[in-house]
Amino acid sequence: MEKELIKAIERAESVAIFPHISADGDAIGSSLALALALKKTGKKVIVYMEESIPDTYKYLPGIDLAGFIGENDEVMGLNIALDTGDIGRLGTRADLFFKAPVTINIDHHITNTKFAQHNHVDASSASTGELIFLLLHEINYEIDIDMAKCLYTAIATDTGGFKYGNTTAETHKAAAELLSTGIDVADLSQKIFDNTTFIKLKLTQKAIELLELYENDLLAVIAITQDILQSTGAKDEDCDGLVNIGRSIVGVEVSVLIKEKSSNEIRVNLRSKAYVDVSEIAAAFGGGGHKRAAGCTIKGSISDVKEQLINTIKDKLNRR
Numbered sequence: 016m017e018k019e020l021i022k023a024i025e026r027a028e029s030v031a032i033f034p035h036i037s038a039d040g041d042a043i044g045s046s047l048a049l050a051l052a053l054k055k056t057g058k059k060v061i062v063y064m065e066e067s068i069p070d071t072y073k074y075l076p077g078i079d080l081a082g083f084i085g086e087n088d089e090v091m092g093l094n095i096a097l098d099t100g101d102i103g104r105l106g107t108r109a110d111l112f113f114k115a116p117v118t119i120n121i122d123h124h125i126t127n128t129k130f131a132q133h134n135h136v137d138a139s140s141a142s143t144g145e146l147i148f149l150l151l152h153e154i155n156y157e158i159d160i161d162m163a164k165c166l167y168t169a170i171a172t173d174t175g176g177f178k179y180g181n182t183t184a185e186t187h188k189a190a191a192e193l194l195s196t197g198i199d200v201a202d203l204s205q206k207i208f209d210n211t212t213f214i215k216l217k218l219t220q221k222a223i224e225l226l227e228l229y230e231n232d233l234l235a236v237i238a239i240t241q242d243i244l245q246s247t248g249a250k251d252e253d254c255d256g257l258v259n260i261g262r263s264i265v266g267v268e269v270s271v272l273i274k275e276k277s278s279n280e281i282r283v284n285l286r287s288k289a290y291v292d293v294s295e296i297a298a299a300f301g302g303g304g305h306k307r308a309a310g311c312t313i314k315g316s317i318s319d320v321k322e323q324l325i326n327t328i329k330d331k332l333n334r335r
């Protein structure tokens with residue numbers, strides 16, 4: 016990691032950490048781990064969330080360090096964005112982020128726009144959690160069991176439980192060291208992966224009913240409208256992971272989850288299995304991500320967005 020970036024962290028007396036909007040296990044876990052580590056060295060720390068932390072991750076230590084922006088937020092000496100590919104992913108917190116005299120951006124999205132003063136972007140890393148693990152080593156901060164729980168959660172979520180192609184020997188080495196702090200891996204895994212509620216199960220049932228296959232069954236699409244969310248009583252965060260249903264089907268290369276946020280705003284999650292670079296597809300619509308997992312937000316009606324996506328993905332599938 017760049018020396019200036021390390022120095023900026025060491026020098027700062029007050030730090031605000033910014034995970035991306037709709038924060039996932041990697042964004043929240045890496046943010047809380049870094050917050051706990053900085054706090055332990057006597058720094059003033061806050062993690063600014065865009066939304067409240069999903070119930071799934073309420074078990075994480077350091078959650079009391081998380082808060083929301085208000086009207087007269089204190090400007091910290093250093094602001095750090097984590098797991099955030101571009102300014103848009105900072106949501107309503109973007110203005111506050113750039114108010115600090117020093118800004119840092121640590122991320123593993125291949126599409127990262129390097130928007131801060133100091134940027135550490137490593138697309139070969141499976142998770143931002145892994146980058147924070149390495150950072151804490153580099154600045155000689157000891158990783159305690161609480162930080163380990165956060166980092167393990169970050170790494171496990173972004174690798175799908177060490178199953179995805181981004182998992183490397185380094186990932187496992189990091190996980191091994193985190194386990195050696197004494198964390199209960201069975202308990203954590205259950206909290207991360209076996210956490211379905213009955214409502215989420217009902218939503219999953221609906222999603223399977225709605226799943227459609229296109230392009231000789233290479234493309235799976237699930238579209239979730241606001242009506243469906245309301246009729247099942249599901250929350251936005253209950254849609255997390257639904258995109259994996261399509262991806263798990265034998266023969267499917269690209270899986271798409273289209274979620275209606277409002278009548279004119281659609282959130283899209285993309286996954287691929289072997290050869291389609293979905294970060295390119297997301298980038299074409301102003302989003303970003305990784306080769307095998309990406310996302311974007313598109314203005315328009317759910318049916319128009321679906322048609323646009325199918326047409327764009329069709330080209331990528333046929334270009335093989």
Ligand SMILES: [Mn+2]
Binds near residue numbers: 041098141142143173
């Ligand atoms: Mn990530």
